[in-house]
Each structure stands twice: as C-alpha cells, then as structure tokens.
Amino acid sequence: MPGQLSLQFHSPDDLRVVLAGSWLLVDSLPSADDVALQLQSRSDVHRLSFDGKAITQWDSGLLIFLARVYQLAREGRIHVDPGGLPEGARRMMKLATAVPPQEDTGKHSKPPPVLERIGLRSLSMWRAGPEMLHFLGEVTLSFGRLLRGTAQYRRSDLMLIIEDVGAHALPIVSLISFLVGLIVAYMGAVQLAQFGAQIYIANLVSLGMTREMGALMTGVIMAGRTGAAFAAQLGTMQVNEEIDAFRTLGFNPIDFLVLPRMLALILMMPLLVLYAGIVGITAGMFVAVTVFDISTFEYYQQTVRSMAWSHIWVGVIKGTVYGMLIAFAGCLRGMQCGRSAQAVGEATTSAVVTGILFIVIAASLLTILFQELGI
Amino acid sequence: MKANGVQHKKDPGGHITVQDLTMMYGNFVIQHDLNFTIPRGDIFIIMGGSGCGKSTLLRHMIGLKAPARGRVLFDDISYWESSSAEQQRIKRSFGMSFQSGALWSSLTLAENVALPLGEYTDLTAADIAEVVSLKLSLVGLAGFEEFYPSEISGGMQKRAALARAIALDPEILFFDEPSAGLDPISSRRLDDLILELRDSLGTTIVVVTHELASIFTIGDNAVFLDAETRTMIAIGNPRTLRDGSPNPVVRQFLNRGEL
Numbered sequence: 001m002p003g004q005l006s007l008q009f010h011s012p013d014d015l016r017v018v019l020a021g022s023w024l025l026v027d028s029l030p031s032a033d034d035v036a037l038q039l040q041s042r043s044d045v046h047r048l049s050f051d052g053k054a055i056t057q058w059d060s061g062l063l064i065f066l067a068r069v070y071q072l073a074r075e076g077r078i079h080v081d082p083g084g085l086p087e088g089a090r091r092m093m094k095l096a097t098a099v100p101p102q103e104d105t106g107k108h109s110k111p112p113p114v115l116e117r118i119g120l121r122s123l124s125m126w127r128a129g130p131e132m133l134h135f136l137g138e139v140t141l142s143f144g145r146l147l148r149g150t151a152q153y154r155r156s157d158l159m160l161i162i163e164d165v166g167a168h169a170l171p172i173v174s175l176i177s178f179l180v181g182l183i184v185a186y187m188g189a190v191q192l193a194q195f196g197a198q199i200y201i202a203n204l205v206s207l208g209m210t211r212e213m214g215a216l217m218t219g220v221i222m223a224g225r226t227g228a229a230f231a232a233q234l235g236t237m238q239v240n241e242e243i244d245a246f247r248t249l250g251f252n253p254i255d256f257l258v259l260p261r262m263l264a265l266i267l268m269m270p271l272l273v274l275y276a277g278i279v280g281i282t283a284g285m286f287v288a289v290t291v292f293d294i295s296t297f298e299y300y301q302q303t304v305r306s307m308a309w310s311h312i313w314v315g316v317i318k319g320t321v322y323g324m325l326i327a328f329a330g331c332l333r334g335m336q337c338g339r340s341a342q343a344v345g346e347a348t349t350s351a352v353v354t355g356i357l358f359i360v361i362a363a364s365l366l367t368i369l370f371q372e373l374g375i
Numbered sequence: 376m377k378a379n380g381v382q383h384k385k386d387p388g389g390h391i392t393v394q395d396l397t398m399m400y401g402n403f404v405i406q407h408d409l410n411f412t413i414p415r416g417d418i419f420i421i422m423g424g425s426g427c428g429k430s431t432l433l434r435h436m437i438g439l440k441a442p443a444r445g446r447v448l449f450d451d452i453s454y455w456e457s458s459s460a461e462q463q464r465i466k467r468s469f470g471m472s473f474q475s476g477a478l479w480s481s482l483t484l485a486e487n488v489a490l491p492l493g494e495y496t497d498l499t500a501a502d503i504a505e506v507v508s509l510k511l512s513l514v515g516l517a518g519f520e521e522f523y524p525s526e527i528s529g530g531m532q533k534r535a536a537l538a539r540a541i542a543l544d545p546e547i548l549f550f551d552e553p554s555a556g557l558d559p560i561s562s563r564r565l566d567d568l569i570l571e572l573r574d575s576l577g578t579t580i581v582v583v584t585h586e587l588a589s590i591f592t593i594g595d596n597a598v599f600l601d602a603e604t605r606t607m608i609a610i611g612n613p614r615t616l617r618d619g620s621p622n623p624v625v626r627q628f629l630n631r632g633e634l
Contacts, residue, residue: 248549
C-alpha cells in the first residue's frame with residue numbers, strides 16, 4: 001500500500017498527522033501541501049504531532065515529507081512533537097535539524113541584475129589589463145636575466161619542450177600546410193586559367209605561402225596544440241601547488257617554467273614556418289603538374305623567379321611574433337589558473353582564444369606595416 | 376615520546392614571530408590580530424576547524440601571500456619589509472611540505488630532491504646523488520630514485536615531498552596537513568620523523584593539522600584559530616589546553632567534541 005496521509009485534530013490547537021503505508025521515494029507520495037492548507041485555515045494550531053504506527057516501510061521519501069512539515073511548522077512557530085514517528089526517522093530528523101541552515105554563507109541565491117552583471121564583467125575585464133602587463137613585465141625581466149646568464153632554468157627542460165613543440169608538431173604542420181597550398185593553388189588556377197595564365201600559380205602559391213599563409217596556419221595550429229598544452233601544464237601545476245613549491249624554495253617560476261616555454265616556441269616557430277612554406281609550395285606544384293599541365297621544371301623556374309629573400313623574411317618574422325604571442329598567452333593563462341579542474345579547462349580554452357586573437361591582431365598590424373615599408 | 380624532554384637553546388626573541396597579523400581575501404577577513412612567537416627548536420601546531428584559515432596562515436608565513444596588516448618576523452627581521460635579496464635569504468632557510476605533496480610531476484623523485492641542491496649548493500653531481508639517496512632513505516624511500524611522482528602512492532608522495540623539504544637542511548620546516556590521507560601507521564611514522572628531525576637537528580617545525588593524535592604526540596605549543604570569531608582564541612601546550620583551557624570551544628576541539 002503506498003503512503004497515506006490523513007489529518008486529525010487531537011484537540012483544537014493540536015494537529016495530528018497520521019501516516020500509513022509504504023513511504024518510499026519511488027512511490028507517489030502525498031504532498032505536504034495538505035498540511036500547509038490545514039495550518040493556513042486554522043491559525044490557532046500550536047502543536048503538531050505524528051502518528052506513524054501504520055507505516056510499513058520508509059526511506060528518504062518520508063524524510064523529505066517530514067522536512068517540509070518541519071519547515072511549515074518553523075514558519076508558523078508551531079511546536080513539533082516527533083514522538084509518534086518511527087524511531088529511525090525521528091533520529092534522522094534530529095540529525096537534519098541539529099545544525100540550522102547557514103544564512104550568511106556569502107552565496108547569492110539569485111543571480112545579480114543585468115546592470116550589475118555588466119558592471120562586474122567590465123571591472124574584471126578592466127583588471128585583466130594590468131594583470132597582463134604585470135606578467136609581461138615579469139617575462140621581460142626574465143629574458144633580461146637570460147641574457148645576463150642568471151636565469152634559473154634547466155637546459156634539459158628547454159630541450160624537451162623544443163622537441164615537443166618542434167619535431168612533434170611536424171606531422172600536423174605538414175598536413176595542414178599541404179592542404180592550404182593545394183587550396184590556394186587550385187582556387188588561383190581556376191581564375192588564372194581564364195586568361196591562360198596558369199603558370200602564375202607558382203607566384204601565387206610561393207608568395208602566399210611564404211608571406212602569409214605559412215605563418216598564419218602554423219600559428220593557428222600551434223595556438224591549438226602548444227598554447228593549450230602550456231596552459232594545461234602550468235594550470236595543473238598551479239592546482240597541484242607545484243608552482244608554490246617553486247616559490248617557497250626561492251625559485252622564480254617565471255624563469256623555471258615560462259622562460260623555457262617561450263624560448264622554445266620563439267626558436268621553433270621560424271623553422272616551422274619555413275617548413276610550412278616548402279610543403280605548401282610542393283602542394284602547389286602537385287596541383288599545377290597534375291591538373292593544369294605545367295611541367296615541374298617550369299613551375300620550379302617560375303617559383304624561383306617570383307621569390308625574393310624579403311618574402312621569406314616577412315614570413316619568418318611574422319611566425320616568430322606569433323610564436324611569442326602564443327607562448328605568452330598560454331603561459332599567462334596557465335599561471336593565472338585557479339585551483340580546480342574547472343579552472344584548468346577554462347585556462348586552456350582561454351589560452352587558445354587569446355592566442356588566436358593575438359595572432360589575428362598581429363597579422364593585421366604586421367601586414368599593414370610591411371605594406372607601408374614596401375617590403 | 377620525548378616531545379617535552381629535550382631542552383633546546385632558545386633565544387629570547389623567538390625564531391618566528393607573528394605580529395598583529397590580519398589576513399584577507401579581497402574584503403573578506405579570514406583571521407585578524409594574530410600574535411604569537413615560536414621559539415627555536417619548537418614544534419608549533421596551528422590548529423582549528425576546517426576552513427578557519429590554518430593553511431592561509433601558513434601561506435602568509437612562508438611568504439606566498441602578503442598580509443593585509445601586521446608582520447611576520449624571522450629572527451627579528453620582518454619578511455615583508457625586507458629587500459627581495461633578504462627575502463630570498465630568509466626563504467632559503469625554509470623547507471615546506473605541501474598538503475598535496477606538490478612534487479614536480481615532470482621530474483623523478485631524485486630530480487625533485489636534487490633540484491634545490493643543484494641550484495643552491497656547489498656540490499658536484501656525484502655528491503648531490505649521495506645527498507639525494509640519503510634524504511630519500513631518511514623518509515624510507517631508498518630505491519625509488521627513478522620513479523615519477525605519478526607512479527607512487529599518495530603516502531609515498533608525501534614522504535618524498537618531505538625528503539625534498541629537508542634537502543637543504545632547513546632551519547624551519549613547515550608542514551601543511553602532513554597526515555591527511557595517510558593510514559594510522561604511516562601517519563605515526565611521519566610524526567616520529569618530525570620529532571627526530573627536531574631532536575637531532577634542532578629544526579624549528581610549524582605544522583598545520585587537525586589530527587588530534589599528532590597534535591598531542593608532537594606539539595610543544597599550539598595556536599587555535601577560531602572560525603567563528605576569526606581570530607586566535609588559545610595558545611599554549613596542547614595537552615594543557617585540552618585539560619585546562621578556559622575556552623569551551625578549544626576544550627571541545629581537543630577532546631573530540633566531548634566536554
């Protein structure tokens with residue numbers, strides 16, 4: 001038999017809640033609203049008691065019902081006599097009501113109004129600026145110590161990171177730059193073929209890959225691959241108190257953790273950009289030879305004619321700047337990370353977003369700069 | 376246990392002095408007006424209920440967080456008013472065992488212990504390797520030199536962290552919840568080790584804990600931080616406090632809630 005509820009008046013001011021049957025969470029149980037209704041209509045009730053002799057079995061279902069009744073009684077300043085409840089339930093209710101609910105836990109039950117949220121968000125964004133500048137300052141000082149030879153870091157760490165961001169990135173950089181080279185060549189060729197100028201595919205691809213696309217695509221890949229990894233590594237170290245351990249031992253965590261990461265990416269990015277350019281140009285040649293009937297030799301000749309050292313330099317400089325920005329964003333977010341798994345996830349996401357944002361801004365500025373300089 | 380037996384040279388100023396310390400997170404006061412002195416060679420316990428700011432106090436003492444008000448002095452030198460070179464020198468005398476161990480996860484146990492040695496001493500690689508083996512054997516981890524922190528159990532990680540903390544023979548050792556997550560026997564071994572370090576090397580030891588067994592076994596002196604009033608409400612020998620503290624909150628805590 002599922003739970004049954006009836007209300008009786010023992011005396012005019014004493015409401016007795018009679019419970020019977022099986023009070024299990026899985027059953028459909030009577031609600032405490034009936035009790036509330038009775039209490040509302042009869043304001044002279046001062047005592048609430050129970051009769052639970054007919055309860056066959058119970059679990060948290062009963063306790064939840066009782067908790068609501070207790071709540072109602074507290075609101076109406078009604079004395080509750082738990083005497084008639086099953087022994088176990090009585091003890092559980094005593095446990096549940098032993099510590100009154102904490103009123104001032106500092107948590108807002110409802111979210112603040114829109115204007116306040118906008119204000120808070122703006123303030124935190126405003127504060128993010130100085131934090132970033134502070135980190136930039138620390139990194140600059142650390143590079144200063146590197147130049148003077150007093151920076152504390154392990155060469156073996158640097159080598160490991162170089163291997164990770166350099167050699168291990170080759171497969172994905174190869175794939176992406178090959179495909180980008182293919183796309184540039186194909187799209188360009190379709191247009192150029194209308195004038196019978198397919199041979200200029202070589203110019204388009206070599207210029208595009210060395211000046212812009214090589215650096216940009218490598219930058220985006222590295223932001224997703226390495227920037228995220230840096231943030232996750234440093235963030236986890238933050239959670240694990242490893243960074244505090246560096247600080248208490250008097251090690252500068254910027255020197256130890258950030259410096260080798262930035263250095264590795266700054267050293268490896270130019271090489272990766274050069275490599276991406278070569279792969280992209282090869283992809284262009286593949287399209288030109290197989291689809292547009294240009295001979296390998298012609299394509300090679302045209303590429304050499306169109307290339308200048310300045311194009312290569314422009315790409316390499318861009319790549320180096322992107323590398324610096326990606327490593328900066330990754331390390332910044334990692335060092336700012338809070339002390340929870342959630343925070344590590346946020347730091348990683350933010351590292352990639354910040355990294356790509358930095359790259360796009362730098363790409364625009366550098367393109368305009370080189371354009372103005374006529375390089 | 377000879378926690379009280381050995382008399383150590385004690386200078387009048389105390390090894391560590393906390394003066395009028397107030398700690399805040401943003402605008403939220405965690406603890407205010409803390410005042411106590413830790414003599415040289417003392418084992419000093421910071422105790423109190425969960426969330427009362429014990430670990431935060433420790434983070435202030437080891438220079439990880441700047442106080443909102445007040446000072447922390449080491450041999451009468453105020454840490455936060457010193458130059459950064461002086462701060463480095465003071466920090467060099469610390470060893471710290473973090474709550475989670477905080478071993479550097481990308482390094483083996485041997486490298487973890489060797490890193491401070493390599494950085495701050497002129498020892499040769501061979502000498503360092505010997506010191507590392509000695510420190511690891513002191514905490515019962517001889518033979519685990521080439522293991523990475525993730526390859527050993529939590530209790531072993533804590534002991535390895537202690538080996539790293541004592542690598543440079545520090546004058547002051549800080550422990551954050553040393554026995555949290557340890558079984559009773561490992562926990563007892565750690566207590567014995569702490570006592571042994573104090574007795575044989577005269578190290579001043581500061582322990583954050585709420586393990587009553589540890590508190591009574593090793594503590595010479597203790598401060599009780601209260602979460603309700605957000606300040607210290609008792610200081611003194613924990614056994615004396617247990618039996619005779621005028622404050623019922625402290626007595627209740629030290630008697631596991633029974634008065």
